[in-house]
Amino acid sequence: MGNKLGRRRQLVDEKYTKPQGLYQHKDVDHKKLRKLILDSKLAPCYPGDDECGASELEECPICFLYYPSLNRSRCCLKGICTECFLQMKTPNSTRPTQCPFCKTSNYAVEYRGSKTKEEKGLEQIEEQRVIEAKIRMRQQELIDEEQRNLKCRDVSSSNSTVGAIETAAPSYNLVMEGSAVEGDEIVASQESCTVPVTRSVRPRQNSSREDEFDLDLEDIMVMEAIWLSIQENGRRRNPVYVEPAPEEQYVAEEQCSSASMAPAAGSSSSPSGGLACAIAALAERQQMGDETSSSYQASMSAYNMMPGCSDRDTVHFPAMGSSVEMSPDMQLPNATGDREWIDDNRSEIADVGTSYASSDDVAQTSIHHEDESGNFQPMGGPIVPESFEEQMMLAMAVSLAEARARASPPGAAWN
Amino acid sequence: MTSPSPSARKGLSKIACNRLQKELVEWQVNPPAGFKHKVTDNLQRWVIEVNGAPGTLYANETYQLQVDFPEHYPMEAPQVIFLPPAPLHPHIYSNGHICLDILYDSWSPAMTVSSICISILSMLSSSTVKQRPADNDRYVKNCRNGRSPKETRWWFHDDKV
Numbered sequence: 001m002g003n004k005l006g007r008r009r010q011l012v013d014e015k016y017t018k019p020q021g022l023y024q025h026k027d028v029d030h031k032k033l034r035k036l037i038l039d040s041k042l043a044p045c046y047p048g049d050d051e052c053g054a055s056e057l058e059e060c061p062i063c064f065l066y067y068p069s070l071n072r073s074r075c076c077l078k079g080i081c082t083e084c085f086l087q088m089k090t091p092n093s094t095r096p097t098q099c100p101f102c103k104t105s106n107y108a109v110e111y112r113g114s115k116t117k118e119e120k121g122l123e124q125i126e127e128q129r130v131i132e133a134k135i136r137m138r139q140q141e142l143i144d145e146e147q148r149n150l151k152c153r154d155v156s157s158s159n160s161t162v163g164a165i166e167t168a169a170p171s172y173n174l175v176m177e178g179s180a181v182e183g184d185e186i187v188a189s190q191e192s193c194t195v196p197v198t199r200s201v202r203p204r205q206n207s208s209r210e211d212e213f214d215l216d217l218e219d220i221m222v223m224e225a226i227w228l229s230i231q232e233n234g235r236r237r238n239p240v241y242v243e244p245a246p247e248e249q250y251v252a253e254e255q256c257s258s259a260s261m262a263p264a265a266g267s268s269s270s271p272s273g274g275l276a277c278a279i280a281a282l283a284e285r286q287q288m289g290d291e292t293s294s295s296y297q298a299s300m301s302a303y304n305m306m307p308g309c310s311d312r313d314t315v316h317f318p319a320m321g322s323s324v325e326m327s328p329d330m331q332l333p334n335a336t337g338d339r340e341w342i343d344d345n346r347s348e349i350a351d352v353g354t355s356y357a358s359s360d361d362v363a364q365t366s367i368h369h370e371d372e373s374g375n376f377q378p379m380g381g382p383i384v385p386e387s388f389e390e391q392m393m394l395a396m397a398v399s400l401a402e403a404r405a406r407a408s409p410p411g412a413a414w415n
Numbered sequence: 416m417t418s419p420s421p422s423a424r425k426g427l428s429k430i431a432c433n434r435l436q437k438e439l440v441e442w443q444v445n446p447p448a449g450f451k452h453k454v455t456d457n458l459q460r461w462v463i464e465v466n467g468a469p470g471t472l473y474a475n476e477t478y479q480l481q482v483d484f485p486e487h488y489p490m491e492a493p494q495v496i497f498l499p500p501a502p503l504h505p506h507i508y509s510n511g512h513i514c515l516d517i518l519y520d521s522w523s524p525a526m527t528v529s530s531i532c533i534s535i536l537s538m539l540s541s542s543t544v545k546q547r548p549a550d551n552d553r554y555v556k557n558c559r560n561g562r563s564p565k566e567t568r569w570w571f572h573d574d575k576v
């Protein structure tokens with residue numbers, strides 16, 4: 001026997017080379033198990049923790065306990081603690097054991113110690129993709145729901161109040177959706193640098209939006225009235241709906257190696273893209289008003305920075321300077337000149353923007369305008385949103401803007 | 416239907432208890448869409464309300480699932496049945512037994528109550544016709560002594576619904 005030089009032999013406390021009694025193991029070859037653990041072929045049988053605690057522990061997806069390190073299945077790299085793994089082998093079965101996660105036969109695990117940072121990053125990206133898929137699913141549900149509601153509305157078109165009540169909920173949901181997609185956008189830009197994402201940001205944003213869009217029936221009806229009058233004016237002047245989704249956005253996304261993100265971002269912009277522009281522009285005009293009236297383009301590009309603003313602090317990701325450089329490459333080819341302005345006004349703008357529109361929508365808008373830059377042509381005429389939800393949101397933005405306009409004289413001309 | 420199933424007679428093991436508590440907490444934070452856990456103090460038997468998905472044959476209908484956990488959950492599958500009245504579905508017998516592979520042969524300890532629920536709702540949603548399985552009467556008669564669906568030798572032949 002004797003230890004061969006160079007052989008990897010982990011220093012594992014003797015007591016962790018045998019099961020801790022999580023299960024009543026039958027047919028376990030304790031000698032073999034001990035050897036496998038000492039040879040680092042299997043994770044040590046540390047006692048599982050009930051809670052994650054402050055330290056970096058991994059949860060075993062079978063027993064839901066936390067461990068310093070887990071074994072990985074060869075087929076799908078899913079983690080499993082040694083004691084749960086021992087349970088997977090059905091001793092009396094002649095059939096090869098299936099992987100409990102992906103059902104591949106001949107289930108086998110390997111042990112590579114604690115997860116590296118890269119592995120954790122990849123895993124989180126995977127999780128994000130699952131979340132995105134769920135969001136897309138939910139969006140589809142909402143669209144279906146919306147269509148059903150629209151049908152109901154057609155039926156009872158003589159009574160517009162009924163329509164307003166029925167569609168109030170989907171409109172609210174649409175906003176929630178927007179905030180979630182905003183999170184995805186953050187991932188898309190971070191992915192190229194394989195930096196883990198902090199998930200804690202999202203719930204906070206959600207809850208704040210919830211408060212803001214908790215409207216009562218009367219408000220909705222007033223908004224609808226405002227909207228209808230605007231819509232009528234708008235139709236007379238420019239009946240064409242401008243779709244603000246330029247190709248550049250998609251190209252940019254592919255460049256940062258997240259082609260799979262494109263559908264999510266794309267789909268999120270189409271239902272409310274034009275609306276987001278309108279809201280953002282209106283809010284912005286009121287907020288900036290006289291001080292920065294000349295830099296319409298600059299302020300639009302600043303919106304693009306917003307996805308990061310709330311996040312960067314928690315992620316310790318790029319320092320402000322570098323992130324500004326990074327974003328233009330991916331989304332804003334022409335915006336580099338405005339950096340100082342952005343830095344100075346960032347927080348203020350963020351307040352305005354995040355509360356009204358999902359910022360990736362706005363980001364798309366900004367590109368749209370820069371394409372036609374030179375003659376700042378903000379919205380290409382009045383926007384006629386297609387769905388009732390959008391109309392209501394726009395109406396809300398307009399009434400808000402009007403209220404503010406009364407307080408301060410407007411700066412740059414809107415049309 | 417209220418008698419304890421054979422698999423649930425023994426209490427939960429420590430690990431089963433721990434896992435179920437965590438699953439319940441996770442459920443409360445993030446319940447699967449369309450399901451509602453009916454609060455009881457019995458961790459070993461969950462009763463879950465299912466709402467038929469909008470736009471499907473079961474829209475606006477509500478059913479109840481009863482989930483009984485064996486001592487060695489999750490190494491062993493839970494027993495999942497519909498409480499009467501069970502939905503009319505080609506894979507759901509009138510006694511509430513469900514012909515769904517993940518509840519029996521294809522169970523994996525990596526699955527959770529939540530994932531089971533999603534599978535069942537998906538099964539309901541993909542149905543194109545509201546009818547009982549062809550062998551319903553024969554099967555239900557055979558189960559009259561209170562046999563658990565886990566003792567049935569199921570044939571899973573239809574992967575469409």
